[in-house]
Amino acid sequence: MKNALLPLTLAWLIAAPAFAQHEHKHDHGHQHAHVHGVAKLEVAVDGGNLSLRLESPLEGLLGFEHAPRNDQERATVVEMRKKLADAGKLFAPTTAAQCTLKSVQVAAPSLDAKPAASQNTAAEHADLDADFLFNCAQPAKLTGLDVRLFQAFPNMRRIEAQVVTAKGQKATRLSSKMRFLSW
Numbered sequence: 059m060k061n062a063l064l065p066l067t068l069a070w071l072i073a074a075p076a077f078a079q080h081e082h083k084h085d086h087g088h089q090h091a092h093v094h095g096v097a098k099l100e101v102a103v104d105g106g107n108l109s110l111r112l113e114s115p116l117e118g119l120l121g122f123e124h125a126p127r128n129d130q131e132r133a134t135v136v137e138m139r140k141k142l143a144d145a146g147k148l149f150a151p152t153t154a155a156q157c158t159l160k161s162v163q164v165a166a167p168s169l170d171a172k173p174a175a176s177q178n179t180a181a182e183h184a185d186l187d188a189d190f191l192f193n194c195a196q197p198a199k200l201t202g203l204d205v206r207l208f209q210a211f212p213n214m215r216r217i218e219a220q221v222v223t224a225k226g227q228k229a230t231r232l233s234s235k236m237r238f239l240s241w
């Protein structure tokens with residue numbers, strides 16, 4: 059009986075992200091892909107500054123992509139904002155580098171839209187951008203970052219990460235089983 063469900067599940071997994079990407083391109087003309095469960099993370103190391111930019115479909119963070127319409131959705135948004143503000147738990151740079159979180163900026167305009175305005179936009183997609191800045195007392199010891207977003211946001215399945223340091227540029231694909239970025 060269990061096996062009978064397998065083809066259906068696979069079909070859904072393949073079809074759902076493809077649909078999301080297609081629709082987003084047509085709605086907004088953006089060139090970047092919006093695929094549910096897939097986020098982008100840009101990491102820049104510049105002296106003692108470690109800056110991170112996360113770009114994620116809201117679905118991966120909330121399970122929906124519109125301004126909250128009821129108490130449960132409002133609570134989910136509050137919870138998400140708390141997790142992002144407490145970014146020291148989401149990103150763990152090399153301990154010896156002694157990095158501390160300096161600032162967090164979150165932009166998700168569609169969450170602030172008036173409910174009336176978002177009523178007829180159920181099919182639209184929306185992203186969240188977040189910037190995190192850490193300052194590291196021992197930058198020479200900074201060699202990597204443990205990305206813990208997958209535990210905090212179970213809908214997130216993959217992160218396309220890009221690291222830029224004085225040594226150069228490196229792209230890495232992260233998942234809950236491969237969540238460590240090193241450079």
Ligand SMILES: [Zn+2]
Binds near residue numbers: 078092115116117
């Ligand atoms: Zn979407």
